[in-house]
Amino acid sequence: KCGGGVVALSESQSEAQHPKIEDREPRKKKVVVLGTGWGATSFLKGLDASLYDVQVVSPRNYFAFTPLLPSVTCGTVEARSIVEPVRNIIKKTNGEIKFWEAECIKIDAADKKVLCRCNIENLVGSGEFSLDYDFLVVAVGAQVNTFNTPGVKENCHFLKDVEDAQKIRLSVIDCLEKAVLPSQSEEEQRSNLHFVVVGGGPTGVEFAAELHDYIQEDLIKLYPSVKDKVKITLIQSGDHILNMFDERISSFAEQKFTRDGIEVQTGCRVLSVNDQEITMKVKSTGSVCSVPHGLIVWSTGICTVPVIRDFMQEIGQAKRHVLATNEWLRVEGCENVYAIGDCSSINQRKIKDDIIDIFKAADKNNSGTLTIEEFQEVMDDIIVRYPQVEYYLKKKNILDLRVLWNDPQGNEREEIDIEGFKLALSLADSQVKSLPATAQVAAQQGAYLANCFNRIDHIEEHPEGPRRFTGSGHHNFRPFRYKHFGQFAPLGGEQAAAELPGDWVSIGHSTQWLWYSVYASKQVSWRTRYLVVSDWTRRFIFGRDSSR
Ligand code: FAD
Ligand code: MG
Ligand code: MG
Ligand code: MG
Ligand code: MG
Numbered sequence: 001k002c003g004g005g006v007v008a009l010s011e012s013q014s015e016a017q018h019p020k021i022e023d024r025e026p027r028k029k030k031v032v033v034l035g036t037g038w039g040a041t042s043f044l045k046g047l048d049a050s051l052y053d054v055q056v057v058s059p060r061n062y063f064a065f066t067p068l069l070p071s072v073t074c075g076t077v078e079a080r081s082i083v084e085p086v087r088n089i090i091k092k093t094n095g096e097i098k099f100w101e102a103e104c105i106k107i108d109a110a111d112k113k114v115l116c117r118c119n120i121e122n123l124v125g126s127g128e129f130s131l132d133y134d135f136l137v138v139a140v141g142a143q144v145n146t147f148n149t150p151g152v153k154e155n156c157h158f159l160k161d162v163e164d165a166q167k168i169r170l171s172v173i174d175c176l177e178k179a180v181l182p183s184q185s186e187e188e189q190r191s192n193l194h195f196v197v198v199g200g201g202p203t204g205v206e207f208a209a210e211l212h213d214y215i216q217e218d219l220i221k222l223y224p225s226v227k228d229k230v231k232i233t234l235i236q237s238g239d240h241i242l243n244m245f246d247e248r249i250s251s252f253a254e255q256k257f258t259r260d261g262i263e264v265q266t267g268c269r270v271l272s273v274n275d276q277e278i279t280m281k282v283k284s285t286g287s288v289c290s291v292p293h294g295l296i297v298w299s300t301g302i303c304t305v306p307v308i309r310d311f312m313q314e315i316g317q318a319k320r321h322v323l324a325t326n327e328w329l330r331v332e333g334c335e336n337v338y339a340i341g342d343c344s345s346i347n348q349r350k351i352k353d354d355i356i357d358i359f360k361a362a363d364k365n366n367s368g369t370l371t372i373e374e375f376q377e378v379m380d381d382i383i384v385r386y387p388q389v390e391y392y393l394k395k396k397n398i399l400d401l402r403v404l405w406n407d408p409q410g411n412e413r414e415e416i417d418i419e420g421f422k423l424a425l426s427l428a429d430s431q432v433k434s435l436p437a438t439a440q441v442a443a444q445q446g447a448y449l450a451n452c453f454n455r456i457d458h459i460e461e462h463p464e465g466p467r468r469f470t471g472s473g474h475h476n477f478r479p480f481r482y483k484h485f486g487q488f489a490p491l492g493g494e495q496a497a498a499e500l501p502g503d504w505v506s507i508g509h510s511t512q513w514l515w516y517s518v519y520a521s522k523q524v525s526w527r528t529r530y531l532v533v534s535d536w537t538r539r540f541i542f543g544r545d546s547s548r
Pocket of ligand 5: 363364365366367368369370371374
C-alpha cells in the first residue's frame with residue numbers, strides 16, 4: 001500500500017497533466033532491481049536510467065564493501081567507513097531511480113510482478129506492496145550455508161554483512177571482559193578465550209589473521225593477566241586452507257599460521273555446536289571430540305536464499321542448486337528476468353551440443369568437409385560463444401590451430417569431415433568452469449547487463465542475441481565474459497598473498513601494500529575512500545579501539 005500506491009498516484013497525476021506527451025511517447029519500460037550489493041550497484045551505476053522507469057528494492061539502504069568486512073570485526077576499519085547509502089549512488093545517475101527499503105518475498109514470473117515487504121520496526125500501516133516489471137534484475141546474493149549442522153544458527157556468528165561484523169567485534173571484547181572477571185576459574189578463562197573459525201576459505205582465513213593481530217597488537221597489552229590463555233583454532237574440512245588458491249599460497253598461509261600459534265585443524269568436520277562446546281569429527285581417524293569455545297565464526301560457503309528457491313520451483317529449476325542463467329545472464333526458462341552475482345550461475349552451453357550446426361555454418365560450399373581456412377574463419381566466433389575452447393587451447397598450450405586440425409596420428413590433412421571436427425573440438429567442453437562467487441564477478445556482470453540494457457531497442461527484439469550459433473559472426477550482444485584480475489588473501493602481520501593473472505603469485509609485505517592500494521582505489525566513493533584510508537592511518541598510529 002505504501003510503495004505501490006505512491007507509484008500509481010504519481011503516474012496518474014502526470015498523465016492528467018501531460019496527456020499529449022504520454023500519447024506520443026511510449027511508456028518507459030519498468031525495470032525492477034532486487035538488491036543493493038555488488039551486482040545491483042554496478043548495474044545501477046552503468047545503467048542509463050533515463051531510458052527506463054527504474055525501481056530498486058532491498059532491505060539494506062546501503063552498499064557494503066564486503067572485502068573489508070573482516071577488518072570491521074576488529075575495528076581496524078569502522079563499519080561506517082565501508083558503506084555507502086544507496087540514495088547517494090542513485091542520485092548521481094542520469095534519470096530518476098526510486099528506492100524502496102523492503103525485502104522481496106515473492107517473484108511472480110507469470111504475472112511479471114514482485115511482492116515486497118518492509119521490515120522496518122514500528123511501521124504504521126501495512127509494509128507490503130507489489131511492483132510490476134517489464135524487466136527484473138535479480139541480485140539478492142546468497143546466504144551462509146550451515147549444511148544443516150545442528151546448533152550453528154543459534155550459536156555461531158556469520159560474517160556476511162556489516163551487522164554481523166559489528167556483532168563479532170562486540171563479542172570478542174565480551175569474551176575478554178568475561179575472562180578477566182574475578183569469579184572465573186582458569187578453565188573457564190580458557191574456554192572464554194577460545195576463538196574458533198570454521199571454514200578455511202578466504203573469509204575465514206582473513207578473519208583468523210585479523211583477530212590474531214588484534215589480540216597480539218592491542219588486546220594483550222590491555223588484558224595482560226589472560227594473555228597466555230587466548231587461543232585461535234581454524235577448522236577446515238578439506239586437506240588444506242585456501243585450497244582455491246595456488247599451492248604456494250596455501251602452504252605459506254599454513255606455515256605462517258602455525259608460527260603465529262593459530263591452530264589449523266584440517267580434515268575435520270563439525271558435527272554440532274551448542275553454547276558451550278563445538279563437536280567435530282576427524283576424518284582420517286573417525287574420532288569425535290568436543291572442545292569448549294568462547295566464540296565461533298562460521299564461514300563455510302554459501303547457498304541459495306528462500307525467495308530464489310521458491311522462484312526456481314515456479315520456473316522449473318527445482319532440481320538445481322543455484323539459479324541458472326544463459327550466457328547473456330537471462331534466467332533459463334523465464335522471459336524478462338535477469339540474474340547476476342552470487343544468486344545465480346551461468347549455464348555455459350556445450351560445444352558438442354551445437355557441433356553439427358557449427359559445421360554446417362562453416363561449410364560454406366556444402367561439400368561435407370572443411371578446409372583449414374574455413375576452420376580458422378569460424379574459430380573466432382566459436383571462441384566468443386564457447387569460452388571453454390579458449391581455455392582448452394591455453395591449457396594444452398596450442399598456439400597454432402593446425403594442431404587441432406591434424407589427424408590423431410599427427411599427420412596434416414587437407415580437409416576435415418564432421419567426425420574429425422567433433423574430435424578436434426568436443427574435448428574442450430571439459431574446460432567449462434563455473435565462475436566463483438566473488439564481488440569481481442558480480443560487479444562485472446552488473447556492468448555487462450547495464451550495457452545491454454542501455455541499447456534498449458536491441459533488448460526488446462533479441463534479449464540475448466541468436467540463441468544458436470549461426471556462424472555469421474553478427475551477434476547482437478556478445479555473451480558475458482569474465483575477466484579475472486587476480487585475488488588477494490591478507491594473512492595478518494602486514495603480509496598478504498596475491499594470485500594475479502598469468503599464474504603470478506606474490507607473497508609478503510609488499511603484497512600487503514599492493515592490497516592497501518587496490519582496496520583504496522576500489523572504494524565506491526571519495527567519501528568512503530577517505531574514511532577507509534584515515535581508519536588505516538589511525539590504526540597505524542593509535543592501534544585499534546577496544547571499547548565495547
Ligand atoms: P551481495 O553483495 O550480497 O548483495 C545482495 C543484496 O541483496 C544486498 O543488498 C541484500 O541486502 C539484498 N537482498 C537480500 N535479500 C533480498 C531480498 N529478498 N529482496 C531484495 N533484496 C535482497 N569478493 C571478492 O571479489 N573479493 C573479496 O575480497 C571478497 N571478500 C569478501 C569478504 C567477505 C567477508 C564476504 C562475506 C564476501 C567477500 N567477497 C569478496 C564476496 C562478495 O562480497 C560477493 O561475491 C558479492 O557481494 C556478491 O554480490 P551480489 O550482488 O551477488 O550479492
Ligand atoms: Mg546485489
Ligand atoms: Mg555487497
Ligand atoms: Mg554467480
Ligand atoms: Mg567445405
